[in-house]
Amino acid sequence: MATDTSDEILYMNPVAEGLTGWTIQEALGKPVNEVFDSINEETRQPVKNPIRRVLEKGVIVGLANHTVLRSREGKRSLS
Numbered sequence: 107m108a109t110d111t112s113d114e115i116l117y118m119n120p121v122a123e124g125l126t127g128w129t130i131q132e133a134l135g136k137p138v139n140e141v142f143d144s145i146n147e148e149t150r151q152p153v154k155n156p157i158r159r160v161l162e163k164g165v166i167v168g169l170a171n172h173t174v175l176r177s178r179e180g181k182r183s184l185s
Contacts, residue, residue, distance in 0.1 A: 113138045113158055127178030147172040 107126075108117040115133040116143075123129055126141050133141045138157045146153055159167045 107138070107142065107157065109138050110117055112159060113155075113161055115141055122146070125175055125177060138158070143176045143178075144173055145176055146170075147174045 107115065107119075108121045110116055114127050115130075115136050115138060118126070118128070118130045118133055123133075126133070126143075128136075128141050129166060142155055142157060144153050144155060145151060153173050156167050156169055
């Protein structure tokens with residue numbers, strides 16, 4: 107997944123499409139938080155999006171423990 111500096115989706119590979127449930131055509135220009143829906147597995151609360159953190163800090167970041175990606179259909183991955 108790639109975004110511009112205002113965190114709008116520019117590109118997604120087939121793996122990102124499968125994990126998020128969005129096609130590149132549907133996701134283009136959308137805010138990353140709309141497509142990359144990450145939550146805390148235990149609390150179900152949204153977590154700060156790692157892509158947004160990369161854009162803000164300019165460094166590589168990892169996912170916090172118990173973070174999962176919720177697809178468009180509600181499926182979970184990346185626990």
